[in-house]
Amino acid sequence: MGNAHLHSIHVHPVKAVRGLAPREAVVEPWGLTGDRRWALVDDGGRVLTQRRYPRLALAAAELLPDGGVRLSAPGMEPLAVPAPRPSDTLPVEIFRDKVDAVPAEDEAAHAWCSAYLGIDARLVYMDDPATRRPVDPEYARPGETVSFADGFPLLLTTTASLDALNDLIAQGDHADEGPLPMDRFRPSVVVAGADAWAEDDWSRLAIGDVPFRVAKTCGRCVVTTTDQVTGERGREPLYSLGRHRRLDGKLVFGQNLVPLSRGTIRVGDPVSILE
Numbered sequence: 320m321g322n323a324h325l326h327s328i329h330v331h332p333v334k335a336v337r338g339l340a341p342r343e344a345v346v347e348p349w350g351l352t353g354d355r356r357w358a359l360v361d362d363g364g365r366v367l368t369q370r371r372y373p374r375l376a377l378a379a380a381e382l383l384p385d386g387g388v389r390l391s392a393p394g395m396e397p398l399a400v401p402a403p404r405p406s407d408t409l410p411v412e413i414f415r416d417k418v419d420a421v422p423a424e425d426e427a428a429h430a431w432c433s434a435y436l437g438i439d440a441r442l443v444y445m446d447d448p449a450t451r452r453p454v455d456p457e458y459a460r461p462g463e464t465v466s467f468a469d470g471f472p473l474l475l476t477t478t479a480s481l482d483a484l485n486d487l488i489a490q491g492d493h494a495d496e497g498p499l500p501m502d503r504f505r506p507s508v509v510v511a512g513a514d515a516w517a518e519d520d521w522s523r524l525a526i527g528d529v530p531f532r533v534a535k536t537c538g539r540c541v542v543t544t545t546d547q548v549t550g551e552r553g554r555e556p557l558y559s560l561g562r563h564r565r566l567d568g569k570l571v572f573g574q575n576l577v578p579l580s581r582g583t584i585r586v587g588d589p590v591s592i593l594e
Contacts, residue, residue: 323590325526326478326511327501332388333380333442334358334467335368337547338505343585346529346578349448349464350472351507353382356448358413358420358467359432362439366413366467369542372436373550386444390428392435400428403444411443413452413467421446454577458534463577471534471575473507475518483515484572487559496555502547503556504539504573510590518574527588530579538569 331338334355345352357380359367369375378392386402400423408419420443423429432440445451445466454463455470465472481501488497501509508526510518522533539560544552560570 322512323510323592324512325584325586325588325590326509328584328586329505329507329509330354330382331380331505332357332382333378333390334366335372335375336390337376337379339381343583345583346473346581347448348472348578348581350466350468350578353386354507355467356386356445357388358411358443358445359436359440360409360411360420360443362441364409364411366411367436367440369545370540373542373545373552374436376545376547376550378435390431395431395435398427398431400425400442403446405446408446409441409443414469416452418445418452418467420444420451454534458575460577472578473531473576474505474537474573475508475510475531475533475576476501476504476506476573477513477515477518478509478511479513479515480518480572484556484559484564487563488555491555491559491562493554493558496553499556500547503543503545505542506573507576508584513590521574521592521594523579523593524576525591525593526584527582529582529584530593531576532579534575534577536566536569536571537573537575538566539572543572 328341328344329338330351330353332353381389387400389399391397403421403424409422411418411420423442428442432442448466452465454465485498524531543556564571
């Protein structure tokens with residue numbers, strides 16, 4: 320573990336669409352600054368993900384200085400959407416969580432999202448991540464919150480574990496689908512220099528000076544089978560995870576993290592295992 324270091328950082332300003340790979344990022348209690356503060360919802364207020372709309376993989380979002388986003392997608396004119404001012408909130412549902420969010424003020428944003436997906440869709444913003452959505456109480460400490468991420472502030476993966484998984488794919492029935500890139504797993508931070516699957520045994524770590532606790536192993540879903548460049552789906556990695564990485568009925572890859580303090584992380588920072 321002496322050479323373990325932060326290989327890359329990934330921020331997804333809008334849940335389910337393509338994100339950014341900055342060289343550094345500020346860690347807040349609910350995740351990386353700007354990560355998944357925006358989401359698309361349907362006419363029933365349900366957050367939209369690639370599980371049902373793999374086409375979201377082809378859209379992209381860049382952060383604007385005010386916390387807004389610039390949306391782009393194939394066949395669409397790019398659109399800049401400012402962060403909304405505090406106003407009435409809209410109840411939205413993300414998995415089983417009920418969350419208050421602020422609709423984008425620009426009606427053009429709703430029209431853009433609806434036109435791209437071919438359904439009635441709205442763009443919403445989490446204005447106050449410190450209070451809006453608690454982390455799953457089964458795995459949380461009091462007061463811990465999260466953005467529109469699936470369940471936890473950050474997701475960690477390692478390059479060695481991806482290499483090991485790709486070796487398993489190469490030996491399996493769908494070898495033609497591999498090797499898979501890391502973007503299939505949509506991590507927040509990627510660690511290099513650790514042994515394959517070493518992260519299974521970590522409970523506390525530090526990236527640079529910022530400490531984190533490991534909340535739980537990450538169970539994977541159909542999104543991982545979605546090519547993030549084409550939006551097309553295959554069988555891997557779920558097929559190989561099902562054969563080799565099944566834990567408590569879930570197919571696992573990566574670890575969910577909760578920050579223990581604020582700070583800034585940078586690509587190249589050493590990664591220290593504290594427990």
